[in-house]
Amino acid sequence: MRVVSLVPSLTLTLFDLGLDATSIVGRTPWCIHPQQHVEHIEVVGGTKNPKLNKILATSPDVVVLDREENPKDIHDALLENGIDVFVSYVESPADVPNMLRQLGAKVGCGQRGETMAVMLEEQLKLYENTSIGPMRVLPMIWHKPLMTVSPSRYAGALLETLGVKVPDLEPQGNGYPVVSIQGIIDHSIDGLLLSSEPHDFTLQEGEEIANQVRNAGGGEVWFTTIDGEALTWFGSHTIKGLAHLHEVLESLKNSNQSESTTSKR
Numbered sequence: 001m002r003v004v005s006l007v008p009s010l011t012l013t014l015f016d017l018g019l020d021a022t023s024i025v026g027r028t029p030w031c032i033h034p035q036q037h038v039e040h041i042e043v044v045g046g047t048k049n050p051k052l053n054k055i056l057a058t059s060p061d062v063v064v065l066d067r068e069e070n071p072k073d074i075h076d077a078l079l080e081n082g083i084d085v086f087v088s089y090v091e092s093p094a095d096v097p098n099m100l101r102q103l104g105a106k107v108g109c110g111q112r113g114e115t116m117a118v119m120l121e122e123q124l125k126l127y128e129n130t131s132i133g134p135m136r137v138l139p140m141i142w143h144k145p146l147m148t149v150s151p152s153r154y155a156g157a158l159l160e161t162l163g164v165k166v167p168d169l170e171p172q173g174n175g176y177p178v179v180s181i182q183g184i185i186d187h188s189i190d191g192l193l194l195s196s197e198p199h200d201f202t203l204q205e206g207e208e209i210a211n212q213v214r215n216a217g218g219g220e221v222w223f224t225t226i227d228g229e230a231l232t233w234f235g236s237h238t239i240k241g242l243a244h245l246h247e248v249l250e251s252l253k254n255s256n257q258s259e260s261t262t263s264k265r
């Protein structure tokens with residue numbers, strides 16, 4: 001089987017399902033894992049601007065796309081050229097197990113897809129009664145302008161799966177609202193999770209935002225940097241992403257509890 005992947009997290013997932021660089025024949029420049037293998041795979045354009053002629057030149061049996069990540073016109077053009085496609089649509093970690101099953105079946109790795117799906121389902125059950133909250137947090141993905149993710153999108157839903165609250169700042173929006181300093185205050189945000197992608201936040205930028213909140217009359221807002229791949233890469237990486245962010249949030253919870261106890265003494 002010859003597969004082209006236009007979704008970075010699903011390129012990694014395809015390797016985890018058991019494919020290799022001889023069967024994955026096309027990728028985007030953002031498909032960077034596993035590094036030692038993807039460097040041997042031809043780049044066929046970016047996630048937003050894949051090149052149809054380059055994709056067709058690889059003679060793929062199936063092209064892997066994501067409904068949100070990739071343009072619809074490339075999907076339609078592939079079908080017009082008789083190319084089979086797999087389209088993921090993941091809004092929550094709860095959507096990932098069935099996606100793994102479907103993708104595994106599509107590329108001839110159904111048993112491995114089932115195994116990965118069951119592992120993730122078991123992990124999700126462990127978090128059903130998590131006690132990390134109450135925390136009201138915003139996952140920050142862009143700096144100028146400040147942008148976050150709503151709970152209706154994968155990154156926000158992932159955090160809510162771990163027991164924290166991600167306020168929906170723009171219920172009728174596209175899921176990626178611009179947030180103002182006043183908005184952080186109005187929604188009583190406790191903390192900011194500063195992602196490493198698509199904008200690679202620094203702690204200095206977090207300090208600047210917290211100072212602006214303070215200067216505008218708001219309370220103290222904590223902030224920390226997080227691995228952006230843990231936040232946004234769905235598929236086989238969901239398991240690692242959940243574990244990483246659970247560890248981060250548990251550490252913050254314990255730190256905040258310690259500070260609260262100290263302040264009462």
